[in-house]
Amino acid sequence: MADASPRTDTSTDDTDEKNQRFERGQTNAIVASDSSDRSKDKTDQKTLRRLAQNREAARKSRLRKKAYVQQLESSRLKLTQLEQELQRARQQGIFISSSGDQSHSMSGNGALAFDVEYARWLEEHNRQINELRAAVNSHAGDTELRTIVDNVTAHFDDIFRLKGIAAKADVFHVLSGMWKTPAERCFLWIGGFRSSELLKLLANQLEPLTEQQFMGIHNLQQSSQQAEDALSQGMEALQQSLAETLTNGSPGPSGSSGNVANYMGQMAMAMGKLGTLEGFVRQADNLRQQTLQQMHRILTTRQSARALLAINDYFSRLRALSSLWLARPRE
Template sequence: MADASPRTDISTDDTDDKDQRFNRGKAVAAGASDSSGRSKDKSDQKTLRRLAQNREAARKSRLRKKAYVQQLESSRLKLTQLEQELQRARQQGIFISSSGDQAHAIGGNGAMAFDVEYARWLEDQNKKINELRSAVTAHAGDTELRIIVDGVIAHHEEIFRLKSDAAKNDVFHLLSGMWQTPAERCFLWLGGFRPSELLKLLVNQLEPLTEQQVVSIGNLQQSSQQAEEALSQGMEALQQSLAETLSNGSLGSSGPSGNVANYMGQMAMAMGKLGTLEGFIRQADNLRQQTMQQMHRILTTRQSARALLAIHDYFSRLRALSSLWLARPRE
């Protein structure tokens, strides 16, 4: 009886410890359950936020796509209008290609064709001048000399026709003077010589002149100089306008399709302005042609013959100077 009492106390203590451990387990399990519920709620909230963000992104994507389609349609209309304008430009004699290589080939072929025609014209010109020189040296009669002089002047008319055709294919080739020798290009003005400067050179070669001839040549020189200044001012205004057209674009301000439309619009305006270059070349050649015709009317037949010989000798010496310059020894 005395030994049984302590064992009973120990058994009771063990039972209490088990109950406490059981209660703590239930509390931990309940806490874990609550934590799992909260994690699930947070996951659901993240999913909902993600879905809402996806819907908003999809909505914005649809709006951007719609705006882009509208820009493409607007660009298509502008490009169609530009194509019509370029087609009208082609009909006016301006040859353009969407390929740079093809455009270069067209322009190059036109320039080469003109260079060949000019070389042939120059060869024929030398023959006619030699005939004229022989007639002047032999003191041919006025009738015979007039026929030869008229032939030389008519041959000069031919070069203006060739240049007019060449300007339709490659106006820059004529404007640059690449069809002439380097020394000739030093005195180049709008694809040729200055009529007023040529008259200055001829005055001393044509003496003696009557008083009326001196006055007429002076008036012709003054009017030619005024016309040259007007054409030069027009050319400067064209260059300034062209520079402003190419620099006033707002590239980069509206999406890719907007850039293309702005760029093509700029190029269309610039092409329209460049089309007037052909007109400047034609007007300058008309002035040269009219000056020679007026000079021929002012002078006698023999004076005209001497004037034509002087003009030919002047340009021949420029060409000879170019040959000597290119053939000079270089260290």
């Protein structure tokens, strides 16, 4: 009995220590659980914030897309209205006659008359290009393909003829290129395209070329470049001469007869120099026309067809780029 008491006390102490360890384990588990819950809550909050940000970004994207679509639709409606106005102008007789001597056939506003005729020319040009593309894709025979190519080339002659008439009525309208889209005007040179630059763009489209064809295209590009440089220098000289004419002259007393005579003399000289602008437009268009004709002679019929399609695609993309630019979303 005396030996049993110490063992009992030891057993009791062991039991208490085990209970304490168990309680500490439970406490640690609870703390760890709380920490895990807090970490999970933080993760959930980050996820929720991210989802909210994604939803907001998606909402803004939908709004921008909706605005862009609305602007495209607005541009389409404006284009439709313009076409209707052009149609009304045709019905009212404000157009260039398609036959006979046209030097005096413009009625009303010369610029409007030319814009109407250009729209008509472009419509017919697109129809011919579609016919040419269908013939190329269906591997039409050389005879049929040559007929279509000749028609497209001849149709280019029409626009050069119409521009010559328009330059007599309003040379500044032709030079400004307001009858073209904004992107086309960005590359305008004396009322049209640069033949040398167009030949550079076509180089990759026309391969494979024979050595003789390659040299022919290269020489044509070089000669076109030289002619363009000469015309550009002439335009610069004209502008300089015109500026000097308008700034020269001795100022006299206001309203004096001498001052009025001097002013009228300056204006007469300036008007005479402006008259040469029409000649520059005509020479530039002659260069463009001759370049297309010589290119046609250098290439085979199928190569000429591909070249005409490439030229049309280039200008079509410029017009499409203008439409997209005007309809772009604005913040």
